[in-house]
Amino acid sequence: MSSVLIVAEHAGGKLNASTAKCVKAATSLAGAEIVVAVFSAPGSPVAAQAAQLAGVARVLDVAHAANEHQLAATLAPQVVEVSEPFSHVFGPSTTFGKDLMPRVAALLDAPQLSDVMSIESGTRFRRPIYAGNAITTVEVAAGTKVVATIRTASFEAVASGGAAKVETITPKAALPTHTKFVNLAAAGGDRPDLQSASKVISGGRALASSDAFKLIYGLADKIGAAVGASRAAVDAGYAPNDMQVGQTGKIIAPELYIAIGISGAIQHLTGIKDARTIVAINKDAEAPIFEVADIGIVGDLFTIVPELEKLIDASRK
Amino acid sequence: METAQNPRRILVAIKRVVDYNVRIRVKPDGSGVMLDGVKLSINPFDAIAIEEALRIKERGRADEVVVATIGPADCQVTLRNALSMGAQRALHVVADTVLEPLAAARVLLKLVEREQPVLVILGKQAIDDDNNQTGQMLATLWDRPQATFASKLELTDTTAKVTREVDAGLETLEVDLPAVVTTDLRLNEPRFVKLPEIMKAKTKPLTSIPLAEVGGAGTARVKVTKTEAPPGRQRGIMVKDTSELFAELHKRGLV
Numbered sequence: 001m002s003s004v005l006i007v008a009e010h011a012g013g014k015l016n017a018s019t020a021k022c023v024k025a026a027t028s029l030a031g032a033e034i035v036v037a038v039f040s041a042p043g044s045p046v047a048a049q050a051a052q053l054a055g056v057a058r059v060l061d062v063a064h065a066a067n068e069h070q071l072a073a074t075l076a077p078q079v080v081e082v083s084e085p086f087s088h089v090f091g092p093s094t095t096f097g098k099d100l101m102p103r104v105a106a107l108l109d110a111p112q113l114s115d116v117m118s119i120e121s122g123t124r125f126r127r128p129i130y131a132g133n134a135i136t137t138v139e140v141a142a143g144t145k146v147v148a149t150i151r152t153a154s155f156e157a158v159a160s161g162g163a164a165k166v167e168t169i170t171p172k173a174a175l176p177t178h179t180k181f182v183n184l185a186a187a188g189g190d191r192p193d194l195q196s197a198s199k200v201i202s203g204g205r206a207l208a209s210s211d212a213f214k215l216i217y218g219l220a221d222k223i224g225a226a227v228g229a230s231r232a233a234v235d236a237g238y239a240p241n242d243m244q245v246g247q248t249g250k251i252i253a254p255e256l257y258i259a260i261g262i263s264g265a266i267q268h269l270t271g272i273k274d275a276r277t278i279v280a281i282n283k284d285a286e287a288p289i290f291e292v293a294d295i296g297i298v299g300d301l302f303t304i305v306p307e308l309e310k311l312i313d314a315s316r317k
Numbered sequence: 318m319e320t321a322q323n324p325r326r327i328l329v330a331i332k333r334v335v336d337y338n339v340r341i342r343v344k345p346d347g348s349g350v351m352l353d354g355v356k357l358s359i360n361p362f363d364a365i366a367i368e369e370a371l372r373i374k375e376r377g378r379a380d381e382v383v384v385a386t387i388g389p390a391d392c393q394v395t396l397r398n399a400l401s402m403g404a405q406r407a408l409h410v411v412a413d414t415v416l417e418p419l420a421a422a423r424v425l426l427k428l429v430e431r432e433q434p435v436l437v438i439l440g441k442q443a444i445d446d447d448n449n450q451t452g453q454m455l456a457t458l459w460d461r462p463q464a465t466f467a468s469k470l471e472l473t474d475t476t477a478k479v480t481r482e483v484d485a486g487l488e489t490l491e492v493d494l495p496a497v498v499t500t501d502l503r504l505n506e507p508r509f510v511k512l513p514e515i516m517k518a519k520t521k522p523l524t525s526i527p528l529a530e531v532g533g534a535g536t537a538r539v540k541v542t543k544t545e546a547p548p549g550r551q552r553g554i555m556v557k558d559t560s561e562l563f564a565e566l567h568k569r570g571l572v
Binding site: 011071072073076094095096098099100102103105106107109111112113114115124128129130131132133134135136137138139140141144176178179180181182183184185186193195196199223240241242244247248249255256265266267273277278279281290291292293294295296297298299303304307308311312315 | 335337338339340341343350361362417418419422444445446447448449450451452453454456457458460461462463464465466468478481482483484485486487488489490491492493496502503538539540541542543544545546547550552553554555556557558559560561562563565566567569571572
């Protein structure tokens with residue numbers, strides 16, 4: 001029978017929602033014992049939060065002062081220390097899990113499956129390649145210990161309301177001292193984070209200047225959306241690189257994606273194809289973006305965007 | 318600052334992949350992705366890795382940039398491209414099979430043991446398999462620190478200060494050298510190669526190393542049994558003006 005160890009992600013004393021999604025993924029393995037390991041500084045409230053996740057049998061509270069900052073090189077030996085009895089070791093496919101889990105896999109001499117989007121059995125999984133332009137089914141031999149990162153967009157969070165037992169563990173593994181945390185600068189301002197926002201509005205080359213991007217920001221702030229940009233807009237200097245949406249930028253899956261003045265190059269479409277609803281505003285009726293848009297409108301963005309803002313304003317009065 | 322005894326060397330590991338502008342197609346029999354005749358390029362994140370190594374050298378903080386790849390014979394073209402960007406030497410581990418990330422990391426560790434770099438830079442992931450594992454695995458096998466998803470990199474004699482693009486914002490770490498750094502998009506914009514550099518690259522040293530000499534491919538443990546196209550998106554509706562657009566968005570509860 002499978003037993004799954006899930007490495008919890010947390011920050012500032014709060015369990016990250018990605019952990020509840022990993023638990024959901026683990027419930028795909030019928031009858032599996034699901035154990036969440038929280039690696040934190042002593043006295044952290046996170047283990048108690050993990051204990052509430054439905055479906056979790058036990059929580060391991062691995063407490064060490066070195067866990068104040070979640071450094072992959074420091075955490076990996078501790079994960080290995082508690083992972084021995086488990087057939088599967090999961091972490092979220094977030095920057096936290098992507099950084100840490102390969103270190104765990106290398107120490108365990110285990111194969112890692114990245115970005116697992118569905119679990120068909122304890123030895124058979126599905127994962128995207130080519131930025132989701134192909135989906136592979138991958139298999140390992142029975143008895144192989146599997147390390148995996150779980151694609152959080154593919155799983156709902158489990159409910160809370162559980163009451164798992166918490167075991168406190170003091171790790172014995174020697175921890176490296178070669179990595180020091182310096183600081184964390186939180187992502188910019190009040191605008192939602194592009195990667196996790198439920199609504200995203202992106203501008204393309206048709207904006208024709210960085211000044212015109214204010215139009216995008218205005219509409220985004222009105223509906224609480226994050227702002228992105230096409231690679232063409234970034235290359236032209238209209239928007240910074242961290243706003244780039246696409247295969248070489250951020251791959252996103254918001255509820256609503258509005259592409260404004262974006263023609264829809266392959267590498268851009270790759271980054272948005274998991275969006276629930278795609279809206280395209282473009283003056284070229286032949287633009288490829290319309291082939292994937294749920295709602296399309298052909299016209300001048302400099303007319304349509306202000307009109308849309310006014311209509312949104314009017315609807316709220 | 319170069320000394321014959323102990324040059325400060327940066328090793329950059331690169332991978333040849335399907336160019337990011339190619340629309341890949343899945344083979345109808347589900348056996349993989351069609352690769353015949355498609356344009357192949359340096360993985361975009363690896364081009365950023367090369368660029369960063371060159372900039373460190375140009376700032377006088379390294380003496381030599383060595384690029385390495387693992388792949389079939391025609392990957393030499395990819396290495397020549399890296400040399401024309403400005404790298405001094407290239408290492409080609411000749412392999413006709415695709416290595417799993419842990420096996421690739423083991424091979425790279427052998428190269429690290431030969432070259433004794435102060436820094437290894439790789440792309441955060443290759444845009445074909447999207448594994449995002451090899452750099453971290455190399456750091457682990459080497460028992461050295463890692464700084465993944467780098468958007469800024471400052472080197473001193475003994476440390477690297479690295480700003481990382483993490484979900485929560487920008488995290489800065491200080492790691493002891495030697496270390497492994499993987500690149501994110503914002504780190505830099507790779508230079509365009511000029512024709513004289515392409516000519517010069519033709520005579521730069523490129524060493525071929527049989528895979529067996531650096532540990533072999535190892536046993537593949539993950540078998541890809543099927544490759545499918547993702548479910549396609551349906552073309553939706555067209556609206557004629559902004560009022561209709563708003564009405565549609567409103568109806569769906571989106572604004």
